Amino acid sequence: MTQRSKYKNILGLNRRNQEYIRPFNPPSAKRIADNKILTKKVLAKENIKTPEVYKLIRNKQQLKFIDWDSLPKSFVIKPNQGTGGNGIIVFYGKKKGQYAWIRPNGDIMTRNDIILHIENILDGRFSMGNRKDIAIIEERVKTAPLLKQYSYKGVPDIRVICFNGVPIMAMTRIPTKRSNGTANLHSGAICTGIDIATGITTYSMQMDTNSPFSDTYEDINTTQDLKENKILSGIHIPEWDSILEIALKCQRVSKLGYIGVDIALDAEHGPIVFELNARPGLGIQVANKAGLRWRLEKVKDVEVKNIKHGIRLAKSLFGGEVEESIETISGRKVVTIDEKVMVFHQNKTKKKEPEKESGRAFMDTGVLTSRMSETFANRVGFLATTQYFNSLNVPRKFNSIKEAQEYIDTHLKALTLEENIKRVAKIVDGEDVKVRPVVDIKVKISGEIKDIEVVIIENSDYHLIIGREVLKGYLIDTSKTFSN
Amino acid sequence: MDYTPFTQWIIEHGVPEKTLELFLAISIVATIVSLFRYFFGTKSFGIYAPILLAIAYSYTGLKYGLAVTLVVILGSLLSHLVLRKIRMHYITRIAINYCLLSVALITFMVVINRVGFGLENMSTVPPLALISIVALSDFFTKQFVQKSSKSSFTALFGTVLIATAGWFVITRDYISNYVINNLWLIPLLIFANLIIGQFKGLRLKDYFRFKSVIKENDTKK
Numbered sequence: 001m002t003q004r005s006k007y008k009n010i011l012g013l014n015r016r017n018q019e020y021i022r023p024f025n026p027p028s029a030k031r032i033a034d035n036k037i038l039t040k041k042v043l044a045k046e047n048i049k050t051p052e053v054y055k056l057i058r059n060k061q062q063l064k065f066i067d068w069d070s071l072p073k074s075f076v077i078k079p080n081q082g083t084g085g086n087g088i089i090v091f092y093g094k095k096k097g098q099y100a101w102i103r104p105n106g107d108i109m110t111r112n113d114i115i116l117h118i119e120n121i122l123d124g125r126f127s128m129g130n131r132k133d134i135a136i137i138e139e140r141v142k143t144a145p146l147l148k149q150y151s152y153k154g155v156p157d158i159r160v161i162c163f164n165g166v167p168i169m170a171m172t173r174i175p176t177k178r179s180n181g182t183a184n185l186h187s188g189a190i191c192t193g194i195d196i197a198t199g200i201t202t203y204s205m206q207m208d209t210n211s212p213f214s215d216t217y218e219d220i221n222t223t224q225d226l227k228e229n230k231i232l233s234g235i236h237i238p239e240w241d242s243i244l245e246i247a248l249k250c251q252r253v254s255k256l257g258y259i260g261v262d263i264a265l266d267a268e269h270g271p272i273v274f275e276l277n278a279r280p281g282l283g284i285q286v287a288n289k290a291g292l293r294w295r296l297e298k299v300k301d302v303e304v305k306n307i308k309h310g311i312r313l314a315k316s317l318f319g320g321e322v323e324e325s326i327e328t329i330s331g332r333k334v335v336t337i338d339e340k341v342m343v344f345h346q347n348k349t350k351k352k353e354p355e356k357e358s359g360r361a362f363m364d365t366g367v368l369t370s371r372m373s374e375t376f377a378n379r380v381g382f383l384a385t386t387q388y389f390n391s392l393n394v395p396r397k398f399n400s401i402k403e404a405q406e407y408i409d410t411h412l413k414a415l416t417l418e419e420n421i422k423r424v425a426k427i428v429d430g431e432d433v434k435v436r437p438v439v440d441i442k443v444k445i446s447g448e449i450k451d452i453e454v455v456i457i458e459n460s461d462y463h464l465i466i467g468r469e470v471l472k473g474y475l476i477d478t479s480k481t482f483s484n
Numbered sequence: 485m486d487y488t489p490f491t492q493w494i495i496e497h498g499v500p501e502k503t504l505e506l507f508l509a510i511s512i513v514a515t516i517v518s519l520f521r522y523f524f525g526t527k528s529f530g531i532y533a534p535i536l537l538a539i540a541y542s543y544t545g546l547k548y549g550l551a552v553t554l555v556v557i558l559g560s561l562l563s564h565l566v567l568r569k570i571r572m573h574y575i576t577r578i579a580i581n582y583c584l585l586s587v588a589l590i591t592f593m594v595v596i597n598r599v600g601f602g603l604e605n606m607s608t609v610p611p612l613a614l615i616s617i618v619a620l621s622d623f624f625t626k627q628f629v630q631k632s633s634k635s636s637f638t639a640l641f642g643t644v645l646i647a648t649a650g651w652f653v654i655t656r657d658y659i660s661n662y663v664i665n666n667l668w669l670i671p672l673l674i675f676a677n678l679i680i681g682q683f684k685g686l687r688l689k690d691y692f693r694f695k696s697v698i699k700e701n702d703t704k705k
Contacts (some may be wrong), residue, residue, distance in 0.1 A: 010697060010698075014685060018682070086630050086631060092502065119573060126630060219696065
């Protein structure tokens with residue numbers, strides 16, 4: 001493939017403007033996206049949540065009569081028609097007994113400082129074309145705990161690009177110390193690609209501030225400036241399907257054919273729409289290491305029946321690369337919660353016996369040592385082992401761990417006499433404590449052959465239950481549940 | 485200089501030669517701006533700033549023009565550093581910035597007069613051209629305050645780059661002589677802009693920006 005044709009999958013600014021924004025985003029729809037107050041009104045019709053507005057300041061006269069005592073301790077000031085996050089100030093708390101509020105970096109702004117900032121907003125300093133503007137004082141979204149741990153103080157948001165009723169690509173923007181708690185990529189926030197099928201994060205980038213050119217990114221794997229930096233790939237974004245559904249609803253109600261929807265996950269209210277973007281940037285391609293152009297062309301002529309159909313299309317067309325991607329980034333394999341595995345036959349003697357047996361395994365981080373059902377153990381060559389253990393007439397249950405340990409201490413020699421029994425383990429099954437044999441098996445999980453230790457248990461819906469000891473090297477994709 | 489009858493007719497009917505040259509220069513530099521934007525992805529302070537700067541450079545000469553640009557930018561940065569500690573409205577801030585810039589340029593011209601620095605003819609530079617370069621400060625400071633220092637320097641670099649390219653084109657005698665005698669080139673420039681506006685391919689900058697995406701696709705294969 002020539003270098004030129006490789007670039008054919010990428011969407012550039014020229015094509016974005018000519019083929020997608022101009023024909024599919026009518027001026028009336030752009031006006032909605034460019035006006036935050038109008039956006040809130042339009043989205044409210046579809047019951048889509050947006051941050052609650054505390055105050056709207058339309059002129060300097062209104063500014064004089066603000067009741068500062070009625071404001072909560074934390075809030076956000078935004079210009080109604082601002083662009084690129086300019087003019088947005090977040091306040092985290094209030095100084096006791098003073099009219100002074102605290103910003104994410106610890107800076108204090110007094111009432112007079114805030115008044116000056118609002119006056120600048122009203123004068124149009126942050127608005128498109130420097131037009132006179134309105135200042136919005138609104139609720140500060142409190143990030144859901146899962147995403148909060150990756151973010152430096154601010155609110156991470158999720159950008160979903162939709163076209164023709166189909167979610168095309170998504171990323172999350174995570175505030176950093178460098179970005180002063182904002183999710184603005186140009187200020188140094190991290191952007192992380194999201195697999196559209198699973199809602200699992202893939203690659204991460206940060207703009208290279210040392211580069212003389214703007215829009216130059218550097219690959220990163222972890223958060224940058226937290227006390228304990230965390231791996232950014234493999235995060236399962238909560239309420240993923242709801243996020244996609246909300247993004248498509250936003251597209252429908254705004255009538256923007258090509259749209260970028262910014263959604264935050266509020267700890268109390270769930271997905272909450274920050275803003276609609278009629279000219280979403282192209283950096284999302286870098287975060288996902290995938291081109292937008294071929295995806296857009298793929299859905300251009302598709303007749304999408306409804307939102308659910310759009311989501312299904314996106315998942316089947318553009319999803320599924322996450323496993324490969326995460327493996328590349330983190331060096332860890334991805335397994336589904338309900339995985340087909342191959343167990344190698346123990347002590348294979350007859351030629352007729354199969355070399356390995358296929359079985360269903362459940363990935364269970366709730367148990368430490370993996371488990372294997374007795375019937376399956378018999379099939380893979382442990383018949384003599386289970387027969388021997390059952391012949392010992394070990395009590396079926398013990399009342400406490402201590403009682404089970406005492407039994408093991410007394411009967412250890414007999415319990416481990418059979419050659420395959422490595423040791424015996426105390427396991428908790430419901431309210432009962434049981435003593436069961438432990439054996440070594442060779443198993444193939446997600447293409448990888450491993451020697452693992454398993455406890456043979458009496459019965460189970462699954463042939464194998466893979467515990468934490470083995471799962472250390474894996475990422476579990478919980479999106480594929482038992483039904484599919 | 486001999487003109488074609490049509491050009492001669494225009495000059496004789498109320499459009500002085502210099503003014504005609506200026507209008508042609510505007511058309512040419514404007515087309516250069518769109519070329520740079522659509523094919524290279526060069527960011528600038530809009531279209532007006534590079535046109536103004538290119539024409540100003542054609543009056544000052546590139547060396548003097550760039551020197552004044554440098555003083556204007558350094559002066560704007562300095563005044564921003566001083567003024568950012570003081571609480572005041574944006575317009576008054578910009579007004580003070582212009583006052584400080586005037587002081588900086590007067591000082592600069594006095595220093596040049598005393599020391600030289602290879603800019604001995606500074607006093608002969610047309611003042612209106614100087615003022616046109618000073619206007620760059622407004623564009624620069626606005627972006628510096630509203631967006632980021634990086635984006636403002638990127639746009640500044642783009643603006644000066646395009647202005648220099650524009651200066652080069654409009655100061656070539658053979659080009660200006662040819663254009664003034666071939667005024668049909670103006671409709672041609674309009675047509676060229678229509679074509680440039682239809683270009684859907686990647687800009688040169690996009691190739692660098694999305695290099696990692698291509699690299700990743702190669703690895704996957």
